[in-house]
Amino acid sequence: MDQKIVLLHGFTREETVAAMKAVKAAVPGAADAAFATSTPTNLGWTLRDIVEHVSEEHRSFKAAAGEAGKP
Numbered sequence: 900m901d902q903k904i905v906l907l908h909g910f911t912r913e914e915t916v917a918a919m920k921a922v923k924a925a926v927p928g929a930a931d932a933a934f935a936t937s938t939p940t941n942l943g944w945t946l947r948d949i950v951e952h953v954s955e956e957h958r959s960f961k962a963a964a965g966e967a968g969k970p
């Protein structure tokens with residue numbers, strides 16, 4: 900698992916967006932990082948499960964975005 904992931908917990912929506920922007924601006928190589936927040940469901944998961952799930956979602960979103968940009 901080589902996907903960079905930032906997991907946030909306890910932040911408001913506005914704080915989450917600000918944190919995402921700040922990380923992407925301050926950390927070289929974070930442009931392709933996946934961001935996730937805790938949910939009532941994933942709080943019971945192992946870290947491995949969260950990383951796998953977020954990584955898969957990130958790949959799916961990127962693939963869908965690539966398809967949307969094609970003529």
